[in-house]
Amino acid sequence: MSQTVVLGVIGSDAHVVGITILEQAFSAAGFDVVNLGVQTSQEEFAEAAVAHDAGAVLVSSLYGHARQDCQGFHDVLESAEIDAVTYIGGNLAVGQDDFERTRETFRELGFDRVFDSETDPEEAIAALRRDLQIRPTETERVTVSS
Template identity: 75%
Template sequence: MPRTVILGVIGSDAHVVGITILDQALSAAGFDVVNLGVQTSQAEFVDAAKAHDADAVLVSSLYGHAEQDCRGFHDRLASDSLDLPTYIGGNLAVGQDDWDETRRRFERMGFTRVFDSETEPQEAIDALCLDLDVSATEREGSEPQSIRVTT
């Protein structure tokens, strides 16, 4: 049974290339992807996660204002009794000099995994499989993706 993931670009960000590549890579890996597109509100992520009985939520942000866009996001999920892995990736902070500090900041905000803009889609897929306990049998037939997501 495929695992359902919600994917989208949060806030006012209109960068679509990254989620298009992720959508293709996740679909090829056997995930059922609900792609919300760009300029997606927190409420739309929560509503989609509920409506599709999602297994995980993947948030993308490339314009550097993810912290502002994601404030309170996990409170919204919790208020709707949603307890699922949340991932965020991209260019998350303007002038992002210290990646380790940026990663820790988003982990403190509640994100399960935090990826930079140079992350290969396969790394996120592997993390999802680990976090969702996807067995090797379920993964059969999924080919590693060699697509690079950059800003």
């Protein structure tokens, strides 16, 4: 599967810091990152995933309205015949007190993995490597075991 990831902030959200950090972390980990920036529509995610043959689509949202922004997202991806792993992370719900409930909501919307805003990028990178069946390089294995 492709090591290209499409990354962006969905809907009307204009928070850029999180995806900038993710872009740097995923790039440093060897992924080819296509950063769509902020206020990205569902269709723009799908178009980029097709254009770049993405193995993963990573959605960020920090303003608390991700559920509304992601309604029908996987239908759009399916219509474009995209077979990619989908992740979402950030502050996904206003008053997000019970993250397990929030996680379940987004799993029901079709996301393969759901992360809160406190997730270390390395956790998402490790999960994506597992999901895409990418083995770490020798240097990475030595660094992790040290």
